[in-house]
Amino acid sequence: MKRAKTLAAMLCALCMLTACTGGRGASSPVPSLELSSGPTEAPTETPTAPPVVVQTAKVLESYRAGDSISVLAYFTESGEPFTCTLPEGSKITPGDTVEVTFDGELRETYPAQITAQDVTLKETGNDDYGAWLAVLTALWEEDPGLNDGADYFGFDFTGLSTLSGQEAQILGSLFSQSLGKTAVFGTYEELAEQGYIDDGELYWEDGVLFTLEETRVTDGSIDFRCSKWRSGLGAIFYEDGSLTFQKDGSFTLRLDGAAVA
Numbered sequence: 098m099k100r101a102k103t104l105a106a107m108l109c110a111l112c113m114l115t116a117c118t119g120g121r122g123a124s125s126p127v128p129s130l131e132l133s134s135g136p137t138e139a140p141t142e143t144p145t146a147p148p149v150v151v152q153t154a155k156v157l158e159s160y161r162a163g164d165s166i167s168v169l170a171y172f173t174e175s176g177e178p179f180t181c182t183l184p185e186g187s188k189i190t191p192g193d194t195v196e197v198t199f200d201g202e203l204r205e206t207y208p209a210q211i212t213a214q215d216v217t218l219k220e221t222g223n224d225d226y227g228a229w230l231a232v233l234t235a236l237w238e239e240d241p242g243l244n245d246g247a248d249y250f251g252f253d254f255t256g257l258s259t260l261s262g263q264e265a266q267i268l269g270s271l272f273s274q275s276l277g278k279t280a281v282f283g284t285y286e287e288l289a290e291q292g293y294i295d296d297g298e299l300y301w302e303d304g305v306l307f308t309l310e311e312t313r314v315t316d317g318s319i320d321f322r323c324s325k326w327r328s329g330l331g332a333i334f335y336e337d338g339s340l341t342f343q344k345d346g347s348f349t350l351r352l353d354g355a356a357v358a
Contacts, residue, residue: 150201153219154179156193157226157267168216169208169271170195176263178208178271183216190346192222207274208267225259226268228319228340228348233272233307235350235357236325236333243327249304250278251288256310259319285326299329317342323352 158169162182168189171178181197183189196217203209237244252269254260260268266282273280281293285306289296293304306326313320319340326332341349350357 148201149198149214151196151198154195154197155222155264156189156191156195157264158191158230159183159189170197171208171263171267172197176266177203178267179203179211180208181211181213181216184213187216189216189218190221191224191227192346193218194220194222208271223259223342224346224348225319226264228342228350229257229260229268229309230272231348231350231357232309232321232323232338232340233268235352236307236323237276239325240333243325243331243333244305246303247301247305247327248279249281249293249301250276251281251283251293251301251304251306253284253306253308254282255284256308258311259314301327 153173154170155173156168156170157178159166160169161167165182165185166187166189167180167182168191169178169180173194181199189195196215196219197211197213198215198217199211199213203211250269250273252265254265254269257265269280269282281288281291281304283291285294285308288294288301288306294301294306304327306324308324308326309321310323311319311321321338321340322334322336323338324332324334335352337353339349339351341351343349
């Protein structure tokens with residue numbers, strides 16, 4: 098009898114437990130746990146490589162700037178003059194044609210400035226630009242009284258074949274700029290028509306006209322005539338000028354037989 102009561106009590110307790118855990122006799126599912134693989138990293142952007150531009154250029158001058166060598170050159174396609182520092186170890190001299198690799202940025206000066214990543218020699222050449230610059234400098238320094246009060250420099254380079262039109266423009270512009278003058282280009286007749294020169298009085302009140310004209314050109318030399326003109330009574334003329342180029346890139350200038358340092 099006692100055993101039967103005990104069994105009945107156990108069955109009652111079991112029924113109560115079932116009612117508390119499920120209601121209709123069904124047990125609640127145990128929620129599953131999702132495992133995390135760790136913190137999610139933000140996507141990274143692939144860095145964009147800087148632009149690379151390769152252009153052909155002609156070197157006009159080279160000069161030392163501190164411990165580096167810088168050059169004046171111009172892009173042969175656009176005619177834009179620029180300056181840059183040569184990468185270490187570059188063997189580049191005036192007159193050379195080169196390939197310049199840079200990021201495409203031209204800083205707005207005259208000439209423009211660029212940062213060259215590489216400068217590669219394509220072809221060697223004579224330093225014609227430097228030679229004609231030496232001729233202009235010699236004319237400017239002789240008889241300085243003709244230069245007094247000159248605000249304009251006129252340039253007649255129509256008789257030159259050893260400089261391209263762009264090289265001639267750069268030569269006259271930078272030569273004038275270095276001396277604080279304004280450059281104008283044309284023959285005597287053209288500058289007179291434009292009102293710079295008083296053709297009736299044979300006088301340029303505020304300017305000086307430089308004329309360069311080749312008479313013979315060979316591989317290693319140029320014969321020429323040149324002049325600096327201010328008026329009918331104030332001028333310098335050389336009928337027998339010569340430029341002789343050496344293999345090392347240097348040249349010798351003579352005016353009417355006399356060597357010019």
